[in-house]
Amino acid sequence: MRRALEVAAADGTGSGVPGVADAVSITSAGAPPAEVAPVGTARGIPVDTTADVPVGAVVYGPDGAELAVGRNERELTGDPTAHAEILALRRAAASLGAWRLDGCTLVVTLEPCTMCAGALVLSRISTLVFGAWEPKTGAVGSLWDVVRDRRLNHRPEVYGGVLEPECAALLRAFFR
Numbered sequence: 661m662r663r664a665l666e667v668a669a670a671d672g673t674g675s676g677v678p679g680v681a682d683a684v685s686i687t688s689a690g691a692p693p694a695e696v697a698p699v700g701t702a703r704g705i706p707v708d709t710t711a712d713v714p715v716g717a718v719v720y721g722p723d724g725a726e727l728a729v730g731r732n733e734r735e736l737t738g739d740p741t742a743h744a745e746i747l748a749l750r751r752a753a754a755s756l757g758a759w760r761l762d763g764c765t766l767v768v769t770l771e772p773c774t775m776c777a778g779a780l781v782l783s784r785i786s787t788l789v790f791g792a793w794e795p796k797t798g799a800v801g802s803l804w805d806v807v808r809d810r811r812l813n814h815r816p817e818v819y820g821g822v823l824e825p826e827c828a829a830l831l832r833a834f835f836r
């Protein structure tokens with residue numbers, strides 16, 4: 661059952677995310693859960709309102725309900741750790757009143773960096789979905805694969821490259 665995870669796309673047209681299941685690129689064994697791939701929500705971030713690179717993240721609870729969102733706020737807050745994933749994880753944990761995010765899914769528009777990949781492992785999140793690959797800093801398959809390192813005690817399911825063209829377009833629009 662696809663859960664109600666489809667939200668307005670980044671351009672604000674409210675067009676939703678058609679065919680999300682088809683867009684899922686499986687980078688780990690097994691079939692993707694039908695409810696995975698709502699990258700459209702993570703893309704629902706303003707591009708031109710701040711000096712921050714537009715990266716968006718959303719955390720969904722085990723029931724598919726949206727727990728928290730985050731966007732990159734490094735410039736806005738002057739905080740080197742204010743990446744979208746970190747902020748979304750913190751807010752999701754605050755929402756649940758617990759640091760463990762078992763059963764939760766984090767969706768982000770860009771392949772996480774080493775810091776965020778480490779935080780995802782620490783949070784015990786069950787599923788990670790990301791959009792564009794980040795060949796310069798990516799730590800979920802590009803430069804490293806932190807979240808699937810068998811030496812660590814937790815490894816989420818990973819779906820990478822979901823709606824990659826749309827997510828990459830967000831970044832291109834920013835840097836243009």
Ligand SMILES: [Zn+2]
Pocket residue numbers: 743744745772773774775776777
């Ligand atoms: Zn990061």
